[in-house]
Amino acid sequence: MTEQTPGGDEHRHVPLPEDSMPKGGVNAPVPVAAEATPAVDPRLIVRQEGVKGYLGEFRRRITSGELGSLPVVLALIVIWAVFGSLNSSFLSAQNLSNLSQQIVGTGMIAIGVVFVLLLGEIDLSVGSVSGLCAAIFAVLNVTHGVNQWVALLSALVGGAVVGLIQGVFFAKVGVPAFVVTLAGNLGWNGLMLQVLGANGTVNLSGKDIVSRLYSTIYSSQAAAYGVAVIGVLLFLGASVLDARRRQAAGVPSRPVLDIALRTAAIAVVAFLAAYTLNQYKGLPLALLIFLVFIVVLDFVLRRTTYGRQVFALGGNIEGARRAGINVSWIRISVFTICSTMAAVGGLFLAAQIQSASQTSGGGNLLMNAIAAGVIGGTSLFGGRGSTWSALLGALVIGSIQSGMNIQGLSNAIQFMITGAVLLAAVVVDSLARRTQRAAGRA
Amino acid sequence: MTGETVLALRGVSKRFGAVQALTDIELEVRAGEVLALVGDNGAGKSTLVKSIAGVHQPDEGTIEWQGRPVSVHRPQDAQQLGIATVYQDLALCDNLDVVGNLFLGREIRRFAVLDEVAMEKRSRSLLDTLSIRIPSVRIPVASLSGGQRQVVAIARALVGSPKVVMLDEPTAALGVEQTAQVLDLVERLRDQGLGVILISHNMADVMAVADTVAVLRLGRNNGVFDKRRTSQEEIISAITGATDNAVTRREARGTEGSP
Numbered sequence: 001m002t003e004q005t006p007g008g009d010e011h012r013h014v015p016l017p018e019d020s021m022p023k024g025g026v027n028a029p030v031p032v033a034a035e036a037t038p039a040v041d042p043r044l045i046v047r048q049e050g051v052k053g054y055l056g057e058f059r060r061r062i063t064s065g066e067l068g069s070l071p072v073v074l075a076l077i078v079i080w081a082v083f084g085s086l087n088s089s090f091l092s093a094q095n096l097s098n099l100s101q102q103i104v105g106t107g108m109i110a111i112g113v114v115f116v117l118l119l120g121e122i123d124l125s126v127g128s129v130s131g132l133c134a135a136i137f138a139v140l141n142v143t144h145g146v147n148q149w150v151a152l153l154s155a156l157v158g159g160a161v162v163g164l165i166q167g168v169f170f171a172k173v174g175v176p177a178f179v180v181t182l183a184g185n186l187g188w189n190g191l192m193l194q195v196l197g198a199n200g201t202v203n204l205s206g207k208d209i210v211s212r213l214y215s216t217i218y219s220s221q222a223a224a225y226g227v228a229v230i231g232v233l234l235f236l237g238a239s240v241l242d243a244r245r246r247q248a249a250g251v252p253s254r255p256v257l258d259i260a261l262r263t264a265a266i267a268v269v270a271f272l273a274a275y276t277l278n279q280y281k282g283l284p285l286a287l288l289i290f291l292v293f294i295v296v297l298d299f300v301l302r303r304t305t306y307g308r309q310v311f312a313l314g315g316n317i318e319g320a321r322r323a324g325i326n327v328s329w330i331r332i333s334v335f336t337i338c339s340t341m342a343a344v345g346g347l348f349l350a351a352q353i354q355s356a357s358q359t360s361g362g363g364n365l366l367m368n369a370i371a372a373g374v375i376g377g378t379s380l381f382g383g384r385g386s387t388w389s390a391l392l393g394a395l396v397i398g399s400i401q402s403g404m405n406i407q408g409l410s411n412a413i414q415f416m417i418t419g420a421v422l423l424a425a426v427v428v429d430s431l432a433r434r435t436q437r438a439a440g441r442a
Numbered sequence: 443m444t445g446e447t448v449l450a451l452r453g454v455s456k457r458f459g460a461v462q463a464l465t466d467i468e469l470e471v472r473a474g475e476v477l478a479l480v481g482d483n484g485a486g487k488s489t490l491v492k493s494i495a496g497v498h499q500p501d502e503g504t505i506e507w508q509g510r511p512v513s514v515h516r517p518q519d520a521q522q523l524g525i526a527t528v529y530q531d532l533a534l535c536d537n538l539d540v541v542g543n544l545f546l547g548r549e550i551r552r553f554a555v556l557d558e559v560a561m562e563k564r565s566r567s568l569l570d571t572l573s574i575r576i577p578s579v580r581i582p583v584a585s586l587s588g589g590q591r592q593v594v595a596i597a598r599a600l601v602g603s604p605k606v607v608m609l610d611e612p613t614a615a616l617g618v619e620q621t622a623q624v625l626d627l628v629e630r631l632r633d634q635g636l637g638v639i640l641i642s643h644n645m646a647d648v649m650a651v652a653d654t655v656a657v658l659r660l661g662r663n664n665g666v667f668d669k670r671r672t673s674q675e676e677i678i679s680a681i682t683g684a685t686d687n688a689v690t691r692r693e694a695r696g697t698e699g700s701p
Contacts, residue, residue, distance in 0.1 A: 242559075245559045246559055246562075249559045249560070249562075249563045250563065251559060251562045251563055251566065252580075303555050303556050304554070304555060304556060305549050305551065305556065308538075308542060308546070308549060308556060311535070311537060311538060311542075312535045312538060312542075312546055314537060315535030315536050315537035315538055316533060316534065316535040316536065318531070318533050319532075319533035319534055319535050319546070320535065320546070322517070322529070322533045323533075323546040323547030324517075324518060324521075324547040324548075325546075325547055382537075383535070383536070383537035384537055436584070
């Protein structure tokens with residue numbers, strides 16, 4: 001500690017001392033720099049090779065609170081096992097195929113909620129916005145006979161404008177997002193009733209684009225398997241390309257075994273899903289669109305500057321601002337994305353019941369959408385999450401509802417159980433965060 | 443080994459309402475020199491740093507950059523000139539990894555997509571250049587120790603290849619070992635020809651790395667000392683105002699007398 005190296009003109013490189021504290025003693029020659037020995041910190045936890053290394057790494061991550069999507073996958077397995085043992089029809093191809101379609105509406109809304117949660121904020125208006133946008137489409141297309149594409153676009157633009165307004169109030173005026181969107185929850189619901197008019201219910205024509213988005217099922221065996229093959233190949237190709245580039249650049253890359261294991265896991269899930277869907281009617285278009293939205297928006301979040309800025313804002317607002325990020329713009333855009341996704345979800349929900357009615361977007365839709373994001377593993381505290389949690393969370397909630405419907409349980413019981421699951425998810429999130437803090441990871 | 447003057451303040455004054463925070467400040471920062479800025483609480487150190495960094499605009503006086511007067515209206519202006527500032531609270535994003543933090547706000551892109559490989563490569567070479575050792579550039583900043591976070595914050599200031607780096611109390615929250623790391627880093631910055639402005643309360647740190655010590659007292663220059671020819675006592679007496687002579691007394695009387 002007393003040793004003060006007077007500067008870099010001292011061309012020496014001392015190997016790390018036993019006490020392994022890198023400090024003045026390890027003064028690498030400064031001007032030579034880049035090609036200096038890429039010294040490895042002795043405190044670095046290095047993963048062992050092979051299966052043992054994987055298990056060790058896995059245990060380390062769990063004990064330090066980096067649960068990721070593990071709790072939700074476990075929960076899903078438990079739920080499916082319980083309902084499957086209670087009634088064999090739960091795990092039938094028919095029920096699972098229907099389930100894959102039923103979750104799309106809520107899941108689409110949940111994708112938008114994930115964006116807002118990443119900022120550490122919340123949007124309580126998504127339910128009302130989904131109902132409003134469904135009403136806009138139905139009234140324009142059915143009542144006024146507007147071209148279906150124009151009506152579809154109007155509904156989506158309507159959702160975007162709602163998000164823009166809420167975002168401006170939050171980011172520019174400085175009203176807490178919780179309050180802005182709570183006001184929106186009531187206000188947009190009122191606007192929906194206004195749009196629907198005296199009748200209260202507008203039935204879709206059944207031939208329009210939105211109805212077909214939902215009812216189209218590709219019955220060809222090749223469709224589902226084809227999508228599975230494409231998905232697996234895309235993942236494998238991206239992993240291999242990335243590993244090659246990393247090797248070429250001399251930075252650490254995933255080992256081949258790692259890539260192989262991951263690809264195999266994804267392939268098993270994808271082909272099991274495709275097989276199940278093909279056992280019934282085939283690949284539903286709604287599910288395909290849902291997956292495309294998840295993959296594209298996941299790419300946006302993880303691989304673009306915009307996504308990096310969203311995560312940064314969820315981590316440290318002041319840090320993001322000092323790094324030159326336009327905080328207001330990111331906030332407004334995220335709320336716009338959220339409301340637009342609510343509009344998309346609302347259209348799928350309307351297509352599911354073939355109408356837009358006064359009850360659209362009401363009930364427990366709002367809670368389910370937010371719960372889906374949180375249950376899926378996106379943190380309520382901001383900065384951690386992925387669009388895939390919308391799929392996982394929506395699957396958990398959809399499975400519980402479907403299973404309880406098969407068991408003939410009443411709404412009362414369903415609400416209580418769904419509420420308990422949401423609470424459990426938030427508890428897991430909070431505990432994981434606390435463990436991460438303790439393990440120095442939050 | 444000190445070079446030409448990079449940054450100079452000429453007669454800078456700053457007023458907040460009734461408070462005269464800075465009065466006629468003169469300061470020169472040369473390339474390859476560590477300038478320690480010391481002073482008691484409320485002496486105007488932070489205001490001066492913020493005036494240079496573009497957070498505040500001086501009411502009077504000019505800032506000269508490489509000999510010509512410049513106007514610094516926003517933090518971005520200062521960054522573009524080549525003045526990097528590491529604030530006391532670091533402002534790192536805990537959930538992002540080291541690479542993400544280093545390049546936050548100036549990501550390297552390839553076909554509009556983040557080029558993680560290039561960023562990781564540059565991060566490694568940058569950290570190697572500074573002999574910074576951290577467990578991995580791919581772990582969240584949250585898992586780093588206080589000293590490691592400080593060196594990451596300093597490394598982040600260097601990504602834009604600045605000519606002057608301002609460090610606001612970089613060792614305030616650090617232990618002995620970590621302080622030594624940061625001071626080593628400050629010396630490496632100097633040896634790379636950067637001008638370093640080091641704000642510190644800790645006289646031991648200042649005496650260890652500074653070439654020149656500028657003392658602020660009550661918003662005014664209270665002496666610029668060459669460290670090699672000055673004792674710690676002299677600097678401390680300048681900080682506390684114990685230096686007692688006719689000139690300082692007359693000055694003090696002048697400011698107190700004016701309304």
